[in-house]
Amino acid sequence: MPFRPLLHAEWIKIRTLRPLVGTLCAVLPATAVCTALSAAGSGGGSDPLFSAFAGVSLGQVAAVAFGATAVTSEVRGAALRLTLCAVPDRRRWFAAKATAIALSVLAVGLVTGLVTLVLGRLLPGTAGPTWPEGLRGALGCGVYLTLMALFAAGVAAVLRSGTATLGVLVPLLLIVSFVIGDLSAGIADFLPDRAGQAVLHSGREGTPGPWTGLAVTGLWTATALLAGVRSLRRRDA
Secondary structure, three states: OOHHHHHHHHHHHHHHOHHHHHHHHOHHHHHHHHHHHHHHHHOOOOOHHHHHOOOHHHHHHHHHHHHHHHHHHHHOOOHHHHHHHHOOOHHHHHHHHHHHHHHHHHHHHHHHHHHHHHHHHHOOOOOOOOHHHHHHHHHHHHHHHHHHHHHHHHHHHHHOOHHHHHHHHHHHHHHHHHHHHHHOHHHHOOOHHHHHHHHHOOOOOOOOOHHHHHHHHHHHHHHHHHHHHHHHHHHOO
């Protein structure tokens, strides 16, 4: 089967499943509200760029939930068997699934980045980032959220459980990353979330840099997706 019909089929699945639509739509408000609350509590902080995009720390949870649910909603029960009857090539099917996830989150992520940037510049009592720096953050926001959703999709393909996937990733993003950061910043900087969020900082000592950090997150994502493909091929052979 050509790739385009596969991608169209995956898009139909996304827009017709309410849990998927709900989690995808939650990315923007979660990010914006968290940014507003963070700015109100910190008075803007020492990093104007990250102050504007602080809400991504919460918005990424919605992106991760979307990526995980998009996969686990199909790999459970008989749905996957029906899909594989129509598309025997598991690699093509998973590639179409990942592409649909990526395009959906990228579109929402870019809008989220722009809205959050404007909000961060307009909030009273905060020194918003410059426009060039802010636009870099908005673009990075969209790419970062996309990578995290794909990372979750790969992990979900391995674990085959939305609960298990979120049970692993949410603590990693909200707790473990910060604990490791307090103990050893050098190691934490190369975790998938901390590395990718380097693009949302005006300037942070050490490595990786803004785009290098996204590349590190991209490597984590590619590894998770490859593991997911391997798991699908082995378990459903």
